Amino acid sequence: MSPMLATLPDVTAVLHSPSASPPSGLRAPAAVGMGMARTRFLAPRAAASAASAVSAKPAAVAPLYADRTVVRIGLPSKGRMSEQTLSLLKSCQLSVRHLNPRQYTADIPQVPNLEVWFQRPKDIVRKLQSGDLDLGIVGLDIVSEYGQGSDDLVVVHDALEFGHCRLSLAVPKEGIFENINTLEDLANMPEWTQERPLRVVTGFGYLGEKFMRENGFNHVSFLAGDGALESYPAMGMADVIVDLVSSGTTLRENNLKEIDGGVVLESQATLVACRRSLHKRNGVLEITHEMLERLEAHLTATGEIMVTANMRGNSAEEVAERVLSQTSLCGLQGPTISPVYRSRDGKVAVEYYAINVVVPQKSLYKSIQQLRSIGGSGVLVTKLTYIFDEETPRWRKLLSELGL
Numbered sequence: 001m002s003p004m005l006a007t008l009p010d011v012t013a014v015l016h017s018p019s020a021s022p023p024s025g026l027r028a029p030a031a032v033g034m035g036m037a038r039t040r041f042l043a044p045r046a047a048a049s050a051a052s053a054v055s056a057k058p059a060a061v062a063p064l065y066a067d068r069t070v071v072r073i074g075l076p077s078k079g080r081m082s083e084q085t086l087s088l089l090k091s092c093q094l095s096v097r098h099l100n101p102r103q104y105t106a107d108i109p110q111v112p113n114l115e116v117w118f119q120r121p122k123d124i125v126r127k128l129q130s131g132d133l134d135l136g137i138v139g140l141d142i143v144s145e146y147g148q149g150s151d152d153l154v155v156v157h158d159a160l161e162f163g164h165c166r167l168s169l170a171v172p173k174e175g176i177f178e179n180i181n182t183l184e185d186l187a188n189m190p191e192w193t194q195e196r197p198l199r200v201v202t203g204f205g206y207l208g209e210k211f212m213r214e215n216g217f218n219h220v221s222f223l224a225g226d227g228a229l230e231s232y233p234a235m236g237m238a239d240v241i242v243d244l245v246s247s248g249t250t251l252r253e254n255n256l257k258e259i260d261g262g263v264v265l266e267s268q269a270t271l272v273a274c275r276r277s278l279h280k281r282n283g284v285l286e287i288t289h290e291m292l293e294r295l296e297a298h299l300t301a302t303g304e305i306m307v308t309a310n311m312r313g314n315s316a317e318e319v320a321e322r323v324l325s326q327t328s329l330c331g332l333q334g335p336t337i338s339p340v341y342r343s344r345d346g347k348v349a350v351e352y353y354a355i356n357v358v359v360p361q362k363s364l365y366k367s368i369q370q371l372r373s374i375g376g377s378g379v380l381v382t383k384l385t386y387i388f389d390e391e392t393p394r395w396r397k398l399l400s401e402l403g404l
């Protein structure tokens with residue numbers, strides 16, 4: 001038998017033997033119900049075989065939750081989040097190796113015990129809930145809609161800085177909605193009655209319904225729609241829509257407007273985990289920690305740059321005083337100041353000091369102006385790849401959420 005494979009007991013026999021029922025708490029694999037007998041399941045990939053990508057060939061009978069030792073992460077298989085997810089991971093030195101674009105599996109060579117599964121965003125959430133995935137990257141909108149506030153899911157990183165959008169209620173610009181500019185205006189319209197409720201079309205039935213209920217709408221009906229929702233009001237099929245908005249172009253082009261108080265949810269990409277896996281599956285917590293550290297280090301560094309300059313001075317302290325008198329030169333923990341040694345008349349002398357300071361990218365020009373105003377010269381600007389703090393606050397928060 002290959003070291004990669006292990007055999008399961010005869011499944012038919014297990015099913016038919018009352019004394020050999022699966023341990024409680026374990027779900028029976030779906031294929032069992034389909035009458036499939038004796039088969040093999042994928043065991044954890046041996047580190048030595050890291051060169052071979054995960055096989056997409058379905059096992060005839062899937063492993064039970066407790067039998068799976070490899071950790072799984074779900075990434076969006078389609079849509080606008082898919083490419084950005086891969087590029088974020090690449091920036092964190094977690095490049096996904098996807099040998100065959102027609103397969104749904106891949107791996108991340110940097111993390112040998114992790115399998116990547118490409119799934120539709122909503123399926124990522126469902127599979128995190130069932131424990132078939134341990135980790136996933138998906139928009140908060142999808143986590144909130146399909147997770148429905150479930151305790152089974154833990155948002156490990158809530159701001160991966162891409163996929164920004166908002167779930168928002170929009171109404172037609174004209175007709176009876178012309179002077180409707182707030183949610184309150186909409187709720188107080190006399191048109192909505194039990195016989196003729198406000199008709200809302202949305203792909204977010206759970207969040208949409210909760211939002212309307214919590215905002216005091218009594219006469220509302222919902223219609224589920226998957227795409228092109230902006231066309232429903234003009235077609236007379238709905239009065240208002242609850243849909244994702246990012247640039248606002250689609251709303252504008254369809255003669256719709258957002259109203260004050262109408263944002264249901266602000267969303268961006270998140271890293272989500274299955275709570276049960278964090279507690280019970282070997283390796284999940286460690287992989288989550290490593291991913292979190294890399295993501296935080298990369299995302300923190302993204303908005304910052306390193307500025308280096310030389311400055312004449314009598315001592316490091318005297319230079320430090322000048323630098324710290326400037327509001328944009330305080331750095332992460334303060335500037336690093338080091339002597340610049342040069343040889344003069346055969347002796348080593350210090351006339352200049354080098355200043356290294358990390359500043360927010362958006363205040364770069366201001367920082368340079370301030371450096372110059374206190375005598376800085378030869379200014380170098382360097383992009384930062386990572387900033388590793390002592391400990392990421394999100395890791396602390398996760399441990400406390402897990403009671404660890």
Ligand SMILES: Nc1ncnc2c1ncn2[C@@H]1O[C@H](COP(=O)(O)OP(=O)(O)OP(=O)(O)O)[C@@H](O)[C@H]1O
Pocket residue numbers: 078079080081121138139140141142163164165227244245246247267268269
């Ligand atoms: N303008 C936007 N419209 C929709 N989603 C956006 C937008 N901007 C960011 N997103 C995020 O991208 C995710 C994926 O949306 P996208 O429309 O690309 O894929 P999809 O919804 O899987 O595909 P489809 O819309 O064809 O079903 C959304 O759930 C949301 O988190």
Ligand SMILES: O=P(O)(O)OC[C@H]1O[C@H](OP(=O)(O)OP(=O)(O)O)[C@H](O)[C@@H]1O
Pocket residue numbers: 226227228229230243244245246247248249250251
């Ligand atoms: O504010 P905007 O930048 O205009 O983006 C909003 C639009 O983008 C999404 O549609 P998508 O492009 O995913 O098409 P779909 O309706 O087929 O999902 C969303 O459903 C809106 O229609």
Ligand SMILES: [Mg+2]
Pocket residue numbers: none
């Ligand atoms: Mg879409």
